[in-house]
Amino acid sequence: MTSRLHDSLSENLVQQLDLLRKTLLQAQGKDDAFLDADREYYRRMKHYLDQGHGECWMRHREMRDLVLGAYSHFESERYELGEIAVLPNHTHVIVRPLHGFELEEILHSWKSFTAKEINKHMNRTGPVWQKESHDRLIRDSPELLRTERYVRNNLLPREKRESGR
Numbered sequence: 001m002t003s004r005l006h007d008s009l010s011e012n013l014v015q016q017l018d019l020l021r022k023t024l025l026q027a028q029g030k031d032d033a034f035l036d037a038d039r040e041y042y043r044r045m046k047h048y049l050d051q052g053h054g055e056c057w058m059r060h061r062e063m064r065d066l067v068l069g070a071y072s073h074f075e076s077e078r079y080e081l082g083e084i085a086v087l088p089n090h091t092h093v094i095v096r097p098l099h100g101f102e103l104e105e106i107l108h109s110w111k112s113f114t115a116k117e118i119n120k121h122m123n124r125t126g127p128v129w130q131k132e133s134h135d136r137l138i139r140d141s142p143e144l145l146r147t148e149r150y151v152r153n154n155l156l157p158r159e160k161r162e163s164g165r
Contacts, residue, residue: 001103001135002045003111004090006127007054009045017045045134049090056088057118057128066121067091070114079106082144083151092151094138107133 009017024037057063064086071093075081078101082094097103115128138144 001095001107001133002090002092003107003133004049004130005054005057006130008089008130009048009053013048017041017048020044042134049087052088054089057122058086058091059088062121063118066117067110067114070110070117071095074106074109083148085151085154087154092154094144094147094151103135 020037020041024041058067067086068084071084071091072081077098079098080096082096083092084094085092095103095106097106111129118128119125136147138147
């Protein structure tokens with residue numbers, strides 16, 4: 001699951017991505033076209049997020065620790081956690097809700113708590129997180145391994161990621 005800060009993408013970029021998403025929806029049922037559009041949507045989203053737009057509150061250790069603490073607070077009670085990457089303007093987390101808990105409820109809890117705390121610590125008001133998050137269902141072990149590697153690699157400096165080290 002990927003969540004991004006409210007100001008991590010400009011309004012223009014959001015509109016461009018929305019247009020791409022509409023193309024993606026039109027391609028449903030056409031497996032190859034749908035997969036290509038899906039890959040392109042996430043490739044562009046990742047590219048823009050990695051540019052570090054916005055206030056990047058999680059660049060501050062205190063805010064990063066706050067988010068990590070919120071993610072782990074109900075671990076083993078409401079969900080199981082896998083890899084986590086907290087980046088300056090977005091997060092990636094592998095999470096599996098436990099029986100009786102819904103992903104949407106978990107995400108709402110994380111975002112609500114962290115938004116209030118970030119606003120308090122940063123002496124501000126207003127939105128912190130983008131309303132939607134991007135989640136993907138992990139269907140098998142190879143996909144889980146790829147996703148874990150992707151999240152871990154997001155913690156590496158950009159130069160090491162791009163060189164493949």
